[in-house]
Amino acid sequence: MLKGKRILLVISGGIAAYKSLELIRRLRERGASVRCAMTKAAEQFVTPLSVSSLSGEKVSTDIFSLTDEAEMGHIELSRDADLVVVAPATANILARMAQGLADDMATTLLLATDKPILVAPAMNVRMWLHPATQRNVEQLKQDGVAFVGPNDGEMACGEYGPGRMAEPLEIVAAIEAQFGKPLPKHLMLVQPPPAQSLKGRKVIVTSGPTHEPIDPVRYIANRSSGKQGHAIAAALAARGAEVILVTGPVSLPDPPGVKTIHVEAARDMFSACFLNLPADAAIFAAAVADWRVAVEASQKLKKTSDTPPTLRLAENPDILRAIATTDAKRRPTLVVGFAAETENVVAYAKKKLASKGCDWIVANHVGEGSDTFGGDSNRVHLVRQDGVEDWPRMSKAEVAAQLADRIAAFFSESAPVVKLTKPKISKGRS
Numbered sequence: 156m157l158k159g160k161r162i163l164l165v166i167s168g169g170i171a172a173y174k175s176l177e178l179i180r181r182l183r184e185r186g187a188s189v190r191c192a193m194t195k196a197a198e199q200f201v202t203p204l205s206v207s208s209l210s211g212e213k214v215s216t217d218i219f220s221l222t223d224e225a226e227m228g229h230i231e232l233s234r235d236a237d238l239v240v241v242a243p244a245t246a247n248i249l250a251r252m253a254q255g256l257a258d259d260m261a262t263t264l265l266l267a268t269d270k271p272i273l274v275a276p277a278m279n280v281r282m283w284l285h286p287a288t289q290r291n292v293e294q295l296k297q298d299g300v301a302f303v304g305p306n307d308g309e310m311a312c313g314e315y316g317p318g319r320m321a322e323p324l325e326i327v328a329a330i331e332a333q334f335g336k337p338l339p340k341h342l343m344l345v346q347p348p349p350a351q352s353l354k355g356r357k358v359i360v361t362s363g364p365t366h367e368p369i370d371p372v373r374y375i376a377n378r379s380s381g382k383q384g385h386a387i388a389a390a391l392a393a394r395g396a397e398v399i400l401v402t403g404p405v406s407l408p409d410p411p412g413v414k415t416i417h418v419e420a421a422r423d424m425f426s427a428c429f430l431n432l433p434a435d436a437a438i439f440a441a442a443v444a445d446w447r448v449a450v451e452a453s454q455k456l457k458k459t460s461d462t463p464p465t466l467r468l469a470e471n472p473d474i475l476r477a478i479a480t481t482d483a484k485r486r487p488t489l490v491v492g493f494a495a496e497t498e499n500v501v502a503y504a505k506k507k508l509a510s511k512g513c514d515w516i517v518a519n520h521v522g523e524g525s526d527t528f529g530g531d532s533n534r535v536h537l538v539r540q541d542g543v544e545d546w547p548r549m550s551k552a553e554v555a556a557q558l559a560d561r562i563a564a565f566f567s568e569s570a571p572v573v574k575l576t577k578p579k580i581s582k583g584r585s
C-alpha cells in the first residue's frame with residue numbers, strides 16, 4: 156500500500172516527537188520514502204541527526220539556508236510528496252496553520268503544498284480542550300486537513316484526558332487510509348470533546364487511598380494511586396457536570412475543571428462528602444481504609460528495648476453505606492460504589508450492592524498481575540440491580556469515559572436536576 160509513496164513528515168516541538176522516530180521506521184518498513192522538516196522547538200526534543208539517520212534523507216530546518224534552497228527549494232520540497240504528515244502537531248503549529256502563517260520552514264512547506272495534509276495532534280489536555288485550539292481544529296477541518304487522534308490517556312505531565320498523540324501504527328493506518336485503504340473506525344476523525352450531557356448535574360467523586368495516622372509521622376495506607384477516580388472526575392467534568400472531587404493523598408495533579416478537596420483520613424473524607432450534599436450522583440472510587448488506629452499518638456512513638464507497641468484498630472465510617480442510606484432529601488439519585496477484589500469479583504460485588512444500599516457497583520480485579528493498583532488500565536464489571544456488564548480491559552481513561560456516558564444516559568432517562576443548596580453540618584471529623 157505504501158510502497159513507493161513519498162511522505163513529507165513535519166515534526167513540531169512536543170514531547171511526543173520521540174514517537175515520530177518510530178513512525179519514520181514503520182513507514183520505511185512499508186516501502187515509503189520519508190523526508191522530514193522540523194521546527195526549531197522540535198530540535199529541542201529530537202535531533203536532526205537522529206531524524207536524518209532514520210529517514211536516510213537530509214532534514215529541512217532552516218528556510219534561509221542557502222545550500223538547502225540551492226539543492227531543493229521549499230516550494231519544490233512541499234510538492235515533491237504524495238502526502239504531508241504533521242506528527243506531533245503542537246497547539247502552536249495548529250494555530251499557525253489555521254492562520255495561514257509561514258514563519259519558518261515547517262509552516263512555509265505546509266502553506267506552499269498542494270498535497271493532502273494529515274495531522275496527529277499531541278498536547279496537554281487543557282491545551283487540546285481550549286476553545287482556541289478547538290476553533291483552529293475546526294478551521295483546519297474546513298480547509299480539508301485530515302486528523303488522526305488525539306487519544307485519551309495519561310499525559311507526560313501526569314494529567315488524564317484527550318491530547319495524547321495517536322500511536323505510530325495508528326498514524327500509519329491513517330496514512331494508508333489517505334491512499335485508499337479503509338480506516339479502522341476509531342481513527343476516522345479527530346475525536347471531538349464529548350457532548351455536555353451532564354450539564355446542570357452535580358457529582359461527588361472520591362479518589363485515592365486514605366492515610367490513617369498512627370502518630371505524627373506514621374500512617375496506615377494502601378496501594379491506590381487515585382488514577383481511576385481522578386479520570387472519572389475529569390470525564391464527568393468534560394461532559395459538563397459540576398464535579399467535587401474528594402481525594403486522599405495522591406501524586407496526581409488536580410483534574411481540569413474540577414473542584415478538588417484534599418483530605419487525609421477516612422473520617423475527613425466522610426465529612427467532606429456529607430458537606431457537599433446534595434448532589435445528583437456520588438461515585439465512591441476511593442480505597443478507603445476499613446480501619447484506623449483507635450488512639451492516635453500525639454507524639455512520635457519511640458523504639459524502646461521492650462516489646463513493639465500494639466496497634467488497636469477501630470472501624471472507620473462506611474462512607475458508601477452512609478450516603479446510600481441517608482435520608483431521601485440528601486441521598487444522591489445515583490450512588491455508585493467500587494469493589495476491589497482479588498477473587499470472585501462479580502459475586503462479591505453483587506453482595507456489596509445489596510448490603511450497602513447503593514445503585515451500581517463498579518467491580519475491579521486487583522489480584523496479582525492485574526496491574527490495577529497504580530497501573531494505567533483496568534478490567535471492570537458494572538454491576539446493577541438489573542444485570543452485570545463485563546467490560547474488556549481498557550485504559551482507566553476509557554473506563555472513566557464509559558462510566559460517565561452510562562451516568563449521563565441514566566440521567567437522560569430519569570431524574571430531575573437537584574437544587575444546589577448546602578445543608579448545615581458541622582465541620583471536622585465525625
Ligand SMILES: Cc1cc2nc3c(=O)[nH]c(=O)nc-3n(C[C@H](O)[C@H](O)[C@H](O)COP(=O)(O)O)c2cc1C
Pocket residue numbers: 166167168169170171194195196197244245246247248277278279282
Ligand atoms: C517539555 C516540554 C514539552 C512540551 N510538549 C508540548 C506538547 O506535547 N504539545 C504542545 O502543543 N506543546 C508542547 N510544548 C510547548 C511547545 O514546545 C511550544 O509551544 C513551542 O513554541 C512549539 O513550537 P512549534 O509548534 O513551532 O514546534 C512543550 C514544551 C516543553 C518545554
